Amino acid sequence: MAAALRVPSRASSLRFRWFVVEAGWWVLSVGIVIGIWEITAALGLINTIILPPPHKFVAEIRDQSQFLMPQPGVTAIPLHFAVFTAIGASLRRVLIGLLLGSLAAVLTGSLAFYLRLFRNLTFPTITMLAPIAPAAWIPLAILAFGMGDGAAIFVVFVGIYFTLTLATLNSMNNVDQVYVNTARVLGASRRQIMWHVIFPAILPNLFVVLRMNFFAAWMGVLAAEMVGVRTGLGAVVVMGRQMMNMNLTFLGMAIIGLVGYLLDVGLGVLQKRVLWWRSAARV
Amino acid sequence: MGEIVCTNVTKVWGVGTTREVAALENVSFSVRHGEFVVVIGPSGCGKSTLLMLLSGLEMPTGGTITYNGEPITGPDADRSLIFQQPSLFPWRSTIDNVAFGLQLRGVPRKERRQQAEKFLRQVGLREFANKHPHELSGGMQQRAAIARALCLGADVLLMDEPFAALDVQTRFHMQSFLLDIWLGSGKTVVFVTHHIDEAAYLADRVVIFTARPGRLLDSVDIDMPRPRNVISPDFERYRALFVERLRSEVTRAFQEQELAEMLDTRIK
């Protein structure tokens, strides 16, 4: 009993130590960059108008709040709200785009899996379109959807749709036949096989593909916000440059990095949570 | 009841393609109700193919197979196939794996789990109901797969080398376990193996196949009371008989394989 109790506590203390060490390296790594930046700025070696040192653009968050709102400069609203609306605008676009793109991709992939004619007609085109970077769709998106959410969502959508459609069909073709046969032996209809076997079996793969393409989609949204769509984190960065307010640009960049990182971590956690069995089992 | 009859069954895989393979040729035999039949033969002789046909997953390219007098037209929960590879769905807990067949039939969750639990207890896995397959040993996984077949009330268990991947100890354990389940159940078992000892230990009757394309070589009734003593002279005699019958076939299979490989490398 005592031994049984000691084991987990030792494991968790080990994990805690690992966490502290890892966090230490992060702080050190970022700290060195900030330190060099601050020192060269203090010594007057760099132009602080173009490269304002971190303490400056962080300290001025309050002054920048008006620029982070959906409609820049119209009304002053509380800081937190302002920051979060800019983040929210970008986030909403990327998440809606991912959701729609994934649903459409799984639907198309499934149809192609069952209907040979459909696959033969569509897949050459999809294969050709898949390698186009999401950002390359921006001009078309803005022409088609105007300068709003629609264009940004469309960019994410195409960024994920084609690749994920290919991945869906490919994963479906590679589902271990023993699972399909087991279900058939137990009396499953085609629809039941799809729902109870094929979908759960391919989900881990789809998640991996989704995660790999997430950054391109995220960048696609930011780029769209920079060149046309007038709100969101991408627009904030460009606005800073246009107004020669580099504090704002750097603040925007810092938030973009942080949010992108957190989103990836979030997807990773979700992947572990929902698809935990994948690491342990061969599918 | 429970009678499987194969008449002149032939199976050619990949008909009309360049990779045509004749797996079974002109196979005729039958399995009586409640009988424990073990099929042995060199690897690649079409044993798995035969079980696929009996289960209804695949159709023969020639001849007929009937079950209780009716031609087999597709899979049927009455005849359950248990595979050599792990076949539990890794995303389902053990109990939900066992209950899967009932779920497909629309049995409500509570009811089907009750039913599944009954069979989990029978195979000694009740405490593992909420574990997932990767937390189970190979032997436990196969027991769960058997419980899954029993849960649907299968009358015929078609088993494709179900214990081949297990270590010797576990394998022996599983064999007695299977006999325990089968004895007095009235269920029919068609069990494929390439282990001679396993065949002699389990079977009422051993059906021996030739090397590919599989044809019926012999059918031997095992006249020994159960539980069988694997070091008795009787057992030794059956073992010797099977070894002798199979030796020439295995040699032939090897030679053909080598020949095929030689031809293959020459073409490349």
Ligand SMILES: Nc1ncnc2c1ncn2[C@@H]1O[C@H](COP(=O)(O)OP(=O)(O)O)[C@@H](O)[C@H]1O
């Ligand atoms: N699904 C399949 N498609 C094509 N060929 C197959 C298939 N299954 C088995 N075969 C071929 O049929 C032959 C017999 O295989 P199998 O029935 O698995 O033999 P065994 O189980 O006796 O080892 C082999 O040559 C194998 O390659």
Ligand SMILES: [Mg+2]
């Ligand atoms: Mg086999």
